[in-house]
Amino acid sequence: xxxxxxxxxLAQKSNIKIAENLDIYEWELPNEEFDCDIFLADNVILExxxxxxxxxINGKIHxxxxxxxxxxxxxxxxxxxxxxxxxxxTLAGNSTFSKITFHxxxxxNCPSVLKTVGIIEEKTKDNExxxxxxxxxxxxxxxxxxxxxxxxxxxxxxxHNATIKTINEDELFxxxxxxxxxxxxxxxxxxxxxxxxxxx
Amino acid sequence: xxxxxxxxVKTGDRKLLNNINIEINENEIHVIMGPxxxxxxxxxxxxxxxxxxxxxxxxxxxxxxxxxxxxxQIAKLxxxxxxxxxxxxxxxxxxxxxxxxxxxxxxxxxxxxxxxxYKKYCEELNxxxxxxxxxxxxxxxxxxxxxNELLTMLFLKPKxxxxxxxxxxxxxxxxxxxAKVLNNYRKNxxxxxxxxxxxxxLLKLLNPTHVHLVMDKTIKKSSDASLSKEILEKGFNxx
Numbered sequence: 064x065x066x067x068x069x070x071x072x073l074a075q076k077s078n079i080k081i082a083e084n085l086d087i088y089e090w091e092l093p094n095e096e097f098d099c100d101i102f103l104a105d106n107v108i109l110e111x112x113x114x115x116x117x118x119x120i121n122g123k124i125h126x127x128x129x130x131x132x133x134x135x136x137x138x139x140x141x142x143x144x145x146x147x148x149x150x151x152x153t154l155a156g157n158s159t160f161s162k163i164t165f166h167x168x169x170x171x172n173c174p175s176v177l178k179t180v181g182i183i184e185e186k187t188k189d190n191e192x193x194x195x196x197x198x199x200x201x202x203x204x205x206x207x208x209x210x211x212x213x214x215x216x217x218x219x220x221x222x223h224n225a226t227i228k229t230i231n232e233d234e235l236f237x238x239x240x241x242x243x244x245x246x247x248x249x250x251x252x253x254x255x256x257x258x259x260x261x262x263x
Numbered sequence: 264x265x266x267x268x269x270x271x272v273k274t275g276d277r278k279l280l281n282n283i284n285i286e287i288n289e290n291e292i293h294v295i296m297g298p299x300x301x302x303x304x305x306x307x308x309x310x311x312x313x314x315x316x317x318x319x320x321x322x323x324x325x326x327x328x329x330x331x332x333x334x335x336q337i338a339k340l341x342x343x344x345x346x347x348x349x350x351x352x353x354x355x356x357x358x359x360x361x362x363x364x365x366x367x368x369x370x371x372x373x374x375x376x377x378x379x380x381y382k383k384y385c386e387e388l389n390x391x392x393x394x395x396x397x398x399x400x401x402x403x404x405x406x407x408x409x410x411n412e413l414l415t416m417l418f419l420k421p422k423x424x425x426x427x428x429x430x431x432x433x434x435x436x437x438x439x440x441x442a443k444v445l446n447n448y449r450k451n452x453x454x455x456x457x458x459x460x461x462x463x464x465l466l467k468l469l470n471p472t473h474v475h476l477v478m479d480k481t482i483k484k485s486s487d488a489s490l491s492k493e494i495l496e497k498g499f500n501x502x
Contacts, residue, residue, distance in 0.1 A: 232314055237350035239334035240311050240343075241364040241415065248335075251363065255354030259398070 065108060072099045072124070080104070087111035090138075097122035105156070108133040112261050117175065119144035123151065130156035137164040139257030142206065146175040153182040154219075158189040164260050165196045168253050169204035178209040181221060188218035196225040199256045201249065228256075264289050264455055265423050270320035272302070272309045279305045279316070281480045285457075287423070290449065292456045292469055294491055297477035298499045303459045304347060306477065307427045310457075311337055311344050324423065339368055343421035345412040347428045347459075352399040357411065360399050361418050368419060384417045387447065389440045405432015413444055422454050430462035442468035466491050476502055 065084035072079075074095035082104045090113070101124065103109055109126070115138050126134060134152060152161055163179055181192045196208045210223040230252050238248035265287040272280040280302045287293050295303050309316050312334045322330045329337050338344075352360070358377070365372050372380070385392045388410045400408045409429055416424065424445070430438055442465055445456065460466065466488075474490035476483045476499075483502055484490060494502070 233350050234352065236308075236311075236313055236334060237346070238352065238360075240338050240346075241360060242335050242338040242367045242419070243363060244335050244367070247363065247367070251355055251360070252352065255352055255398075257354065259354030261354075 065110060072097055072122070078102065081107055081109060084108040085110070088113055090115055092117075092120050092122065094119065095121075099124050101126045103128050103132045103134070105130045106132070109136070110134075111136045111138065114139040114141075114257055114261075116141045116143060117146040117148060119146060121147045123149040125151040125153065126161075128152065128154045128156060128159045128161060130158060132156075132159040132161070134159070134161040134163070136162070137260040138166075139261065140165055140167045140177070141257065142167065142169045142175040143171050143173070145173040146177070148176070149178040149180065151180040151182065152192070153184065154187060154190045154192060155184045157187055160191045162193045163195070166257050166260055167196065167198045167206065167208070168257055169198070169200065169206045172202075172204050174205035174207065176207045176209070178211065179223075180211045181213070181223065183214045183216050183219045183221060185215035187216045190216065190218075191220040192222070194223035197256075198225070198227045199253060200227050200229055201253070264325060265457075266321070266323045267310070268321040268323075270306075270309065270318060270322065272305055272316050272318045274315055274317065279480060280309065283320070283482055285475065285482070285485075287455045287457060287473075289453050289455055291473060292449075292458065292471040293473045293475065294466065294471045294488075295457065295459045295475050295477055296461055296491060296494050301477045302480050303477050304427050307344060307346075307425050307457070307459065310425060311342065335367075341420075341422035342425065343416050343419055343423070344425045345409065345416070345427065345429055347431060348405075349400045349408045349412050351401045351403075353401055355399050356396055357399055357414065358395040361395070361415050364415065364419060372418075380418065381414070384414055387417070387444055388413055389436075390414070406434060406437045409433060409441065410437070413441065417444070417448065420452060422452075424448075424454060424456045424458075426456065426458040426460070428459050430460055430465050435464070438462065438465050439468065441465070445469060461495070463495055478502060 065086040067086045067088050069089040070087045071091040074093040074097050077099045079101045179194050181194050183190050194210050196210050208225050210225050212221050212223045214221045235248050267283050267285045270283040297303050309318050381395050390410050471488050475485045
């Protein structure tokens with residue numbers, strides 16, 4: 064069983080140490096620039112599956128794993144205003160599984176940058192890292208997604224991918240044929256896209 | 264109740280249907296049969312104003328011209344369409360879609376009534392009671408998708424049901440379930456059915472009143488149920 068908590072990240076430089084299994088159900092990010100390091104003790108499971116609106120944030124969250132950690136983070140992100148968010152995950156020990164998934168719906172035309180970085184350090188083994196970014200882009204909003212991966216160990220499995228999807232005609236037709244007007248159908252599709260990884 | 268007069272359908276420069284005429288009255292079941300590519304699915308989509316299709320002619324429903332109405336407006340009048348491959352909507356649960364559709368139709372349903380109704384419908388369709396909490400047509404087999412569409416239909420209570428190869432992906436038992444649900448629905452509601460199918464068992468169970476043969480982009484022959492037997496015996500090449 065994991066402890067469920069809302070996490071509040073402070074402005075500028077901060078550290079959070081996690082010694083027991085934790086499920087973050089809500090993230091509170093500051094409006095000012097932030098740089099937060101999260102350190103996991105050995106054998107700790109860190110999970111977070113929630114929706115988050117990025118409203119003009121600028122900062123970095125760096126998750127440091129040791130041995131036998133499980134990191135499973137899936138966030139449904141909407142962006143309003145211009146954002147710059149970096150999520151880093153360093154695997155410095157052995158036998159850690161880390162999966163970070165973002166489903167993103169940009170809501171206005173302010174260009175946001177979202178960078179995810181996976182680092183598997185040398186002389187580590189049996190680590191697995193998976194990074195997935197999916198963007199639903201409806202009105203050709205600008206968003207820059209940078210899934211980066213630095214693997215310094217030969218004994219690791221690492222994967223990353225980024226995909227962009229739009230709403231297709233048949234998807235809209237299907238919902239319209241149930242009596243939903245176009246705007247309502249699009250809202251339902253956007254909401255579903257953000258929530259889809261929560262249901263899994 | 265429902266009339267198609269001199270309907271022509273095209274996409275871009277390509278003609279897909281030519282001079283289609285059908286009249287459907289309450290309690291009737293009309294079957295559309297025809298070879299692959301004849302335009303059967305196009306006809307279903309054209310009735311619902313699929314955005315890729317251009318049409319001229321007249322389609323009317325309950326004495327109202329619906330030719331140029333949008334898909335959602337046609338659906339709200341009581342025309343329900345089940346596609347050959349119902350589209351999956353990731354992350355959206357059936358309960359959300361059905362309740363939104365009911366709200367849009369002007370018949371909102373409180374959650375207690377909804378729960379009571381869906382349990383009844385799940386039993387009727389022979390599906391698990393957790394179906395409404397599953398994502399719309401996501402990770403469902405062909406048969407499950409069709410039953411899922413019928414579940415939504417039972418809530419929306421349409422007056423005209425358009426079914427495009429509802430039998431595809433269904434096993435023998437599922438075909439019986441689907442026929443039973445449609446026949447029960449007909450018994451308890453004033454409605455009509457337009458169905459594209461060549462499935463002998465389903466035809467027997469539904470007992471259609473009219474059959475139309477669509478070939479070469481038009482209706483080549485219309486008759487009573489005897490036409491479906493003739494088509495199934497002789498094949499399309501003999502018409």
